[in-house]
Amino acid sequence: MKQIPLSLGPEPTLSFDSFLPGANAAALAHLQGLSAGSPPVFLWGAHGSGKTHVLRALAQRWQQQGGQVGWYDLNTPLPWGVDANQSLLLMDDCDLFDADRQHAAFALFVEAATLGLAVVASGALPPVDLAVREDLRTRLGWGPVFGLQPLSEPEMRAALRREADRRGIFLSDEVMDYLLTRFARDLKHLMQLLDRLDVFAMSHKRGVTVPLLKQMLADADEEAKP
Structure with a gap:
């Protein structure tokens, strides 16, 4: 049986302080x-x-x-x-x-x-x-x-890094590179993916790595099959 982790800490506040302005x-x-x-x-x-x-x-x-x-x-x-x-x-x-x-x-x-x-x-x-x-x-x-202009890659990385730090996740460059090269560079989608990854890592009591991310995606594909 997998452990279902409780939500830890407050959800990020959608404020001007938490919005990276970039070119906006x-x-x-x-x-x-x-x-x-x-x-x-x-x-x-x-x-x-x-x-x-x-x-x-x-x-x-x-x-x-x-x-x-x-x-x-x-x-x-x-x-x-x-x-x-x-x-x-x-x-x-x-x-x-x-x-x-x-x-x-x-x-x-x-x-x-x-x-x-x-x-x-x-x-x-x-x-x-x-x-x-x-x-x-x-x-x-x-x-x-x-x-509104999308964030540049360095700004996208900074946003993901900041959210990972807020959650207490160590987000390696390898995981960051995988996220930015395999998925659409849509910050909202990437933040949702990071949220899923955080929950998945806690439920498996493992650190966030590329193999763990691949396992999460594979499990989701299996669950989606009829």
Whole structure:
């Protein structure tokens, strides 16, 4: 019987402190200077570029300063509305919104403009290329638009190393090289893989090595077979 390890330590906080800016310093600086009534901001980038992390970091910062935040994404049940105390509205993955959510998102923009609320939204593409209704596209692209750039390889290594240190994992250069050459360089995916590897290593009471990583992947393939 395999030991099932308990989660050790807090999960990483999605804050500006835990986000490596890379080439995105201008976008982060703009967001950190945002105030109620500022023009809406749109963040776009490929899956894993950090859009959700940045929105969560902004929500945390806003709340620490005493503000209230509304969060809307594909999993937020309809109908959508604005609480009287909210001053910031965040919409994540707008490119995934169906017709009803696009209608709800446009209504949020109208209400935000009336009440003087800040709005920050995200998507996989810039507003001009999103497959959304035209009035919503206009609202999404009304203010500053920032394309989030992926981390360079040294920055990716630094992010993985920092997360491994937080977990108390020794991540050798051999394991790091294997992760970065065998898997998509999507930081979100790599962090999830590191999480699985941490749990797998603890359950087997072994250090993190390339052979252990290969065993974990092989076991997952076996479990996935019908």
